[in-house]
Amino acid sequence: MIEVTDLRVLSSGRTLVDGVSFTVPEGRVLALVGASGSGKTTTGLALLGERPQGTQVTGTIRIAGRWPAPPGTVGYVPQHPSSVLNPARRIGRVLNGIARLHGTSVSAALASARLPADRAFLRRFPHQLSGGQQQRLVLAQALLTAPRVIVADEATTGQDAITRGELAATLRELEVTLVLLSHDLDIVRALADDIVILRDGKVVESGPAVLEAPHSTYAKALVAAQPDPAAPVTARPLADVPRLRVRDLTAGYRGRPAVQRITLDVAGGERLGVVGRSGSGKTTLARCLAGLHPWTAGGVAVDTVRLPPRRRTRPHRTLVQYVFQDARASFDPWRPVDEQVARTAVRLRNVPSGRARTEALEHLERMGLDATLARRRPHHLSGGELQRAALARALLARPRVLICDEITSGLDTLTQATILDLLTDLDLTLLFISHDLGVVARIADTIAVIDQGRIVEHGPAARVLRTPAHNLTRALLNDPTTSAKKRSPVGTDTMPT
Incomplete structure (x- = not known):
């Protein structure tokens, strides 16, 4: 079905893909795995006949x-739904237009993507959906073209364990050939018939059992860095006085409740993991705390400062900073990264631009980004590099509370580990939103589980992860990706070369 031979992609003298070859028989699933910048997305785009601007492509694709x-x-x-969803058009109008062009069914595509097809849903705009819902909407759009091949670039990014399991089952049931570009090793194990490990554009290892029995040092490192929710959790002493106080917080969208009477105390230096299903209200809660969405009832305070629900002053904005899930969408594509990071110190702390630039470069250096890389525009940086730049930008405000919303989703396990190490070294109060309970287990002192806008479980991380009290917590801990059963291997002809 798919034959790729000696694929090479060059850009300004730099090799992005270096002699990649593989075959995928019809109806099978091939996973391309590797760190950010390994060449996965460039290879996937080549299958569509696309290439980054200014690149040269050689080799053959059939x-x-x-x-x-x-x-x-x-x-x-794509990995980032915002890159293909039209923010100004209602969902239904876009889907119906694609369906008319290809003679397909909107309701069938939405059902395959595990989304509702009722009128209320179709009248929404993309920004009114959770990150996981946006990703499934993009899958529905792709299905409307009746493709024979789907290239899925981090299709499970930002989705809870239950939804990931449902999507894995959906992808397996599709009558298409699937090329999966993923850092999610559990999804790869559940779906892939064959796996290709890429590093710096080259194939370092391939086969159906690469993750179970890796041979190369790099593949072993990727597998070893995967966080485990069953790993021991070390309890840290926490301050007795809360730094962040949330009381009866209620918020919603156009009369539809998203957060309902949430009360929460987070101590100085505490790292709180916030988990729950896609659309449960996690991000709405976080946006309220950061002043990005107004609440309708309740209150929020940092130390002795009560925060208003909207129109916050400069001192208010310095108290709580937010790092977004989609780092690329949070940067201006036309301005250098270090300039945008420095702007935080200028706007929120009134620092002169020269000194702010120096501070920005120092913070970026601590995040592992040297000055040469930091002076480039965002499209020259990988997803992991941009996420570290976004973290440096937020820290330049010197906040007391930092909110990280799915900032490790879509990152390979090695880059993910680097980000988590950076976060654990910070001396501030952290709210860490994630669907990955392995990541939460590695970083969190306490965990709050949210369901339908309410906190249904809250306590020390070790207790919540080892002896969960709520059915939802137990369901999130029970990895549903294993329910997506793989078919038996076809034979040696499925092996990448």
Whole structure:
């Protein structure tokens, strides 16, 4: 079905993909795994006939024996939904337009993507959906073209364990050939018939059992760095006085409640993990705390300062900083990264621009980004590098409370470990939103589980992870990706070369 031979992609003298070859029989699943910048996305885009601007592509690609593939043959699900969703058009209008072009069914595509097809849902705009819902909406758009091949780039990014399991089952049931670009090793184990490990654009290892019995040092490191929710949790002493106080907080969208009477205390230096299903209200709570969404009842205070629900002053904004899930969307694509990081110190602390630039470079250096890289525009940085830059930008405000919203989703296990190490070295109060309970287990002192806008469980991380009291917590801890059963291998012809 798919034959790739000696694929090479060059950009300004730099090799992005270096001699990659593999085959994928019809109806099978191939996973490309590797760190940010390893060449996965560039390889995936090549299957669509796309390439980054200014690059040279050599080698051969055949899809069903043809190249280029006929329009609609290859569907694409990108890592960041915001890059393909139209923020100004209602969901239904966009889906209906695609369906008319291809003679397909909107309701069937939404059902396959595990989304509702009722009128209320179709009248929403993309920004009114959770990150996980946006990702599934992009999958539905791809299915409307009736593709024979789908290239899914981090399709499970930002989704809870239950939804990930549902999506894994959905992808397995699709009658298409699937090329999965993923850092999610559990999804790869559940779905992939064959796996290719990439590093610096080269294949370092391939086969159906790479993750179970890796041979290369790099593959072993990727597997070893995967966080485990069953790993021991070390309890740290916490301050008795709360730094962040939330009382009966209630908020919603157009009369629809998203957060309902949440009360929460977070101590100085405490790291609180906030978990729950996609759309449960985690991000709405975080946005309220950061002043990005107004609440309708209740209150929020940091130390002795009561925060208003909207129109916060400069001192208010310095108290709570927010690092977004989609780091790329949070940067201006046309300005250098260090300039945008420095702007935080200028705007929120009134620091002169020269000194702010120096502070920005110092923070970026601590995050592992040297001055040469920091002076580039965002598209020159990998996802992990941009996420570290976003973290440096937030820290330049010198906040007392830092909110990290799914900032490790879509990152490889090695880059993820680097980000978590950076966070654990910070001396501030941290709210860490994540669907990955292994990541939460590694960083959190306490955990709050949210369901339908309410906290249903809250306590020390060790207790919540070892003896969960609520059914939702138990369901999130029970990895549902294992329910996506793989078919038996076809034979040696499925092996990448």
